[in-house]
Amino acid sequence: xHAEQTExxxxxxxxxxxxxxxREELEVVATSISVGYVRAEQTVLEYNQTIxxxxxxxxxxxxxxxxxxxxxxxxxxxxxxxxxxxxxxxRVRYPVRTLEDTLLYYLPRDxxxxxxxxxxxxxxxxxxxxxRRVQFAVKxxxxxxxxxxxxxxxxxxxxxxxxxxxNTIREAAELMTNEEVSSLLxxxxxxxxxxxxxxxxxxxxxxxxxxxxxxxxVHTIMSxxxxxxxxxxxxxxxxxxMLRTNLHHLPVLKKGQLLGVIALSDVxxxxxxxxxxxxxxxxxxxxxxxxxxxxxxxxxxxxxxVNEDANSRMIGASMASIGRSxxxxxxxxxxAKLGPPPVPYCFIALGSMARDEQAIVTDQDNALILDDSYQxxxxxxxxxELAQYVTDGLDACGYPYCSGGIMATxxxxxxxxxxxxxxFTDWIETPTPERLLHSNIFFDxxxxxxxxxxxxxxxxxxxxxxPRHKRFLASMAKNAVQRTPPxxxxxxxxxxxxxxxxxxxxxxxxxxxxxxxxxxxxxxxxGSTQRNTFARLEDIIxxxxxxxxxxxxxxxxxxxxxxxRIRQQARAIAAGEEPDNNIHPxxxxxxxxxTLKDAFQILSHAQKYLRFRYSIH
Amino acid sequence: MPLNWTERYQHLAASARDSRLRxxxxxxxxxxxxxxxxxxxxxVDFETTGMDAQTHGILSIxxxxxxxxxxxxxxxxxxxxxxxxxxxxxxxxxxxxxxxDIAQAADITDYLxxxxxxxxxxxxxxHYRGIERPFLQQTLLNRIGESIEFPVIDTMQIEAQLRRKPxxxxxxxxxxxxxxxxxxxxxxxGDSRQRYRLPYYPPHDALTDTLACAELLQAQIAHHYSPxxxxxxxxx
Numbered sequence: 001x002h003a004e005q006t007e008x009x010x011x012x013x014x015x016x017x018x019x020x021x022x023r024e025e026l027e028v029v030a031t032s033i034s035v036g037y038v039r040a041e042q043t044v045l046e047y048n049q050t051i052x053x054x055x056x057x058x059x060x061x062x063x064x065x066x067x068x069x070x071x072x073x074x075x076x077x078x079x080x081x082x083x084x085x086x087x088x089x090x091r092v093r094y095p096v097r098t099l100e101d102t103l104l105y106y107l108p109r110d111x112x113x114x115x116x117x118x119x120x121x122x123x124x125x126x127x128x129x130x131x132r133r134v135q136f137a138v139k140x141x142x143x144x145x146x147x148x149x150x151x152x153x154x155x156x157x158x159x160x161x162x163x164x165x166x167n168t169i170r171e172a173a174e175l176m177t178n179e180e181v182s183s184l185l186x187x188x189x190x191x192x193x194x195x196x197x198x199x200x201x202x203x204x205x206x207x208x209x210x211x212x213x214x215x216x217x218v219h220t221i222m223s224x225x226x227x228x229x230x231x232x233x234x235x236x237x238x239x240x241x242m243l244r245t246n247l248h249h250l251p252v253l254k255k256g257q258l259l260g261v262i263a264l265s266d267v268x269x270x271x272x273x274x275x276x277x278x279x280x281x282x283x284x285x286x287x288x289x290x291x292x293x294x295x296x297x298x299x300x301x302x303x304x305x306v307n308e309d310a311n312s313r314m315i316g317a318s319m320a321s322i323g324r325s326x327x328x329x330x331x332x333x334x335x336a337k338l339g340p341p342p343v344p345y346c347f348i349a350l351g352s353m354a355r356d357e358q359a360i361v362t363d364q365d366n367a368l369i370l371d372d373s374y375q376x377x378x379x380x381x382x383x384x385e386l387a388q389y390v391t392d393g394l395d396a397c398g399y400p401y402c403s404g405g406i407m408a409t410x411x412x413x414x415x416x417x418x419x420x421x422x423x424f425t426d427w428i429e430t431p432t433p434e435r436l437l438h439s440n441i442f443f444d445x446x447x448x449x450x451x452x453x454x455x456x457x458x459x460x461x462x463x464x465x466x467p468r469h470k471r472f473l474a475s476m477a478k479n480a481v482q483r484t485p486p487x488x489x490x491x492x493x494x495x496x497x498x499x500x501x502x503x504x505x506x507x508x509x510x511x512x513x514x515x516x517x518x519x520x521x522x523x524x525x526x527g528s529t530q531r532n533t534f535a536r537l538e539d540i541i542x543x544x545x546x547x548x549x550x551x552x553x554x555x556x557x558x559x560x561x562x563x564x565r566i567r568q569q570a571r572a573i574a575a576g577e578e579p580d581n582n583i584h585p586x587x588x589x590x591x592x593x594x595t596l597k598d599a600f601q602i603l604s605h606a607q608k609y610l611r612f613r614y615s616i617h
Numbered sequence: 618m619p620l621n622w623t624e625r626y627q628h629l630a631a632s633a634r635d636s637r638l639r640x641x642x643x644x645x646x647x648x649x650x651x652x653x654x655x656x657x658x659x660x661v662d663f664e665t666t667g668m669d670a671q672t673h674g675i676l677s678i679x680x681x682x683x684x685x686x687x688x689x690x691x692x693x694x695x696x697x698x699x700x701x702x703x704x705x706x707x708x709x710x711x712x713x714x715x716x717x718d719i720a721q722a723a724d725i726t727d728y729l730x731x732x733x734x735x736x737x738x739x740x741x742x743x744h745y746r747g748i749e750r751p752f753l754q755q756t757l758l759n760r761i762g763e764s765i766e767f768p769v770i771d772t773m774q775i776e777a778q779l780r781r782k783p784x785x786x787x788x789x790x791x792x793x794x795x796x797x798x799x800x801x802x803x804x805x806x807g808d809s810r811q812r813y814r815l816p817y818y819p820p821h822d823a824l825t826d827t828l829a830c831a832e833l834l835q836a837q838i839a840h841h842y843s844p845x846x847x848x849x850x851x852x853x
Contacts (some may be wrong), residue, residue, distance in 0.1 A: 031691055039840060
């Protein structure tokens with residue numbers, strides 16, 4: 001006679017994901033259980049051991065650890081673990097230890113995986129609560145992410161604007177203005193497909209800059225190297241095509257007819273949506289403790305983008321928008337706690353977040369610009385508390401305190417707008433390399449919350465006066481060449497220029513950071529309004545201040561170095577390790593080594609050129 | 618009770634008249650020096666109509682095969698049987714087994730083969746060894762004219778040894794003459810489990826009680842013995 005497991009049944013129906021199951025399934029679960037007792041401070045699961053059961057905590061408490069031994073999670077009654085290993089290869093990814101005497105219920109793998117496959121609610125509940133990383137492991141069995149599965153036509157939201165080739169340049173410009181479009185397809189009489197395209201840029205470069213008459217025919221300035229895509233191709237393919245051909249606009253066809261145009265900006269905007277689920281949950285959390293629980297989601301969306309071959313610009317933009325949302329939510333919560341601010345203020349982000357190229361390993365850099373009506377004796381207490389709340393919150397959410405003290409908690413960086421103007425004026429007009437060494441980061445500045453125009457004013461000040469102050473630019477340039485890339489790789493070592501060999505290389509310090517610094521100097525020198533390194537490079541290439549071909553080379557080198565770093569971090573996260581900026585040559589493929597060596601060389605040449613341009617010896 | 622159950626089983630296998638008993642013994646029993654972690658065990662709980670094996674009867678039998686590592690709850694079995702003793706009102710209240718259930722239940726001899734096959738080769742785990750073995754022995758004597766023997770681990774006895782210090786003659790005298798009381802920690806199932814932070818289970822459901830006892834043994838060994846403890850140190 002089979003026995004009724006009433007006690008188990010009553011227990012299971014109190015907890016997710018089991019309470020998502022229909023009663024008769026729950027009875028099946030209850031009669032599949034075995035039980036075991038583990039004393040406090042014992043190992044339950046070791047890394048990489050085989051695992052055959054889902055472990056459910058009936059009573060007691062356990063710690064789930066990273067492979068490195070760092071704490072990943074604590075679980076108590078009703079909690080469960082081992083699901084990652086079960087859904088993956090039957091090997092434990094996260095070791096588990098008991099903190100207290102613990103009674104475990106074991107649910108066999110076959111029952112668990114069947115429930116996971118058959119009940120969407122159940123599977124979803126398993127994935128919620130910091131278990132999202134499971135998604136990558138089972139990715140192969142699940143519908144792919146938007147960027148891979150969504151088709152190009154979903155990006156087309158308006159009718160195509162076209163003009164006949166016989167019209168004048170002026171008519172074309174008027175049409176673009178009226179229709180508020182940045183590109184125009186050029187048609188030729190009866191032919192159903194466009195013969196060319198013009199963009200805002202063409203009007204500037206091929207008409208105004210060269211003094212061409214706007215009465216000439218539009219076909220004299222159009223680009224005729226059109227590359228068509230089909231409406232049902234993947235957005236991802238379009239993105240790759242754009243990168244390969246360096247064309248930023250692609251006409252889209254459906255059944256041989258023109259359907260529309262997609263631009264690079266459409267693709268980038270589309271991808272940043274994928275991090276929207278993280279962003280939207282950030283705004284649903286009501287305390288630092290709750291926000292903290294999203295750390296794993298952030299890592300998850302990072303790894304997912306990497307797995308799906310997003311480029312560094314997309315990933316950087318997504319991570320930055322997530323980081324911005326954390327700050328915004330923390331400020332909302334701080335204001336709810338402290339009351340409305342006594343004077344208007346602007347909370348600003350500095351560095352990678354302001355450049356829209358944030359990595360997963362990043363510390364917080366921020367500051368406060370206060371209204372000029374600010375009086376320290378009356379108002380500073382409020383802003384001290386506000387800054388403390390936000391910086392503590394950011395630290396808890398995975399953005400550690402800035403070791404250089406560039407945070408709103410530092411009185412120096414919590415000042416009224418007039419004081420900030422003084423800072424920047426001083427930096428730019430009476431510069432020394434030493435003084436600028438630590439204020440580099442302030443030249444990448446973006447408003448996060450509050451009076452956005454405070455930040456705009458400072459950015460305008462920078463754009464206006466930086467190009468006019470050669471000593472400032474020379475000081476920035478001198479700092480930008482302090483950190484150099486290595487020569488390349490030898491066996492499993494990093495080769496330095498002086499012949500020294502190291503076991504690892506910090507890809508940020510020796511790769512992305514010097515390149516970003518270098519691009520910033522050039523961007524400041526031409527008064528570029530851009531902050532993103534790729535966008536700055538576009539301005540620099542257009543301004544023609546680099547030797548021919550060097551600009552695009554730098555762009556490719558940046559993408560490559562950034563992606564090696566990003567991929568390495570994603571690998572670390574997926575393996576349950578703590579991501580950092582270090583790369584060991586033995587982790588690189590031959591191809592990566594070779595291309596990295598080339599990228600380092602491009603950076604090295606670019607630094608040489610910067611020295612030459614600013615007479616640095 | 619003999620400590621060498623291996624030999625005792627061999628002897629009993631040769632002398633048992635009932636074929637079901639013979640098979641039960643032929644399954645054998647581990648040696649006394651077998652580490653507890655390697656011994657096949659079975660947690661057992663009987664519900665009875667009273668405490669006296671001579672006059673009361675078995676109402677239900679719950680069994681869960683187990684080892685020191687795992688309690689195989691999914692393989693648990695439970696039988697409701699008709700006692701040879703008229704059912705008293707009080708036991709009905711406690712066990713939630715009604716006269717209707719009993720009326721439909723078969724005699725224990727109908728299940729005997731199944732029960733003995735299920736328990737064969739395993740050492741029984743019970744909380745208070747004064748019930749299950751004596752009741753089964755008496756019942757079999759009455760029905761098939763032959764008793765039964767098997768080793769039993771008693772979690773209540775383990776708890777008593779761990780928690781209760783024997784009183785000196787002088788203390789016993791003081792206590793007996795009501796001059797002084799020496800309260801001892803409770804060794805009842807629920808109270809014992811609490812000491813090991815095992816969860817509270819509502820009492821008097823046969824299967825839940827069996828599970829409660831099985832978990833208690835695992836906890837006792839984890840805290841006070843070792844997986845290598847010879848089973849001979851624990852059984853009776």
